[in-house]
Amino acid sequence: MSTKFNVLIITGSLREKSYNAAIGRQLAELAPDNLVFSHAPSVGTLPHYNQDVQDAGFPKEVMAFADAISAADGLIFVTPEYNYSVPGVLKNAIDWVSRLRPVPFDNKVGSIISASGGAIGGARMQYHLRQILVAMNIHLVNRPEIMVGTVQNKTDGEGGKITDETTLTFIGNHLKELARLLQLHHDDQSQKAAS
Template structure:
């Protein structure tokens, strides 16, 4: 069986982001048949239709190509003002352009971490609406909301909470099956 190539996108640009820690935890908890490649998107410019008229910027085209080639995408996102972080939404806006946008029928899993008690639940529902519009195949369950996240990761970024590790492991196992199911539908 081939290794499933999974792209990871962290919607937070902050170096010490707890969502980056959660994304790395997802990679570590994936079944051995999966590999996570975390992709940076920091250099994506603000969306501008005038720029698009001349073609996709190289940073956007590289992201589009990488997402198109992968078997699935895992997104870890913080919640900013009950919604998706603005610069990440901007990146999704760039990626969604064109008939060949890369999220169409692409398996996607979402997780979020927050110091608050809801674990970023509101952002996931906002992100699911965006991904629904681009025809992504979002894993419905199990959902992963890591509330009280500052107590669940240590200073080195390791998850110190067994329950959280269990939730993320269950989601990654389900995501493996979801990717395979979506591939069979093609």
């Protein structure tokens, strides 16, 4: 029997009918049975990062977000691209969590999925986000990359489910690779603990 892994979905959009949020809600249908999904608190609930606020005590919204990350085996960032880069609310959330000790992101397995109305599907954002997540020591899925371009033509309506079969296959393969990396990471950590 394969190991069950808890995977936290972190959405980088606050829009009610966000395509990225819709993809996040659809992942469980496309994933291997050993991945169990939950959704992180909205990144929009965290205040702007300010060291003065940190020094007075981490806000409860930050701690709730960080606790969800700590409890997860794996992370999936599902996010749009804003102005060629990472949405500010997502970067803000990462900045807050990076200040905790130990850092909840450290040594997690993760992946990135993006969707946009443009042709390249958030590619520029993905490479910026990868740089940030390397700093967090997150081990990322490299292939297949999931950048859903012209997403509005691949769903059953605005903010709806992906219906494009090619896209669904790519996402399914991405989740299989995430499951494989989670198992390898789990086995490696178990071996180190036993030695």
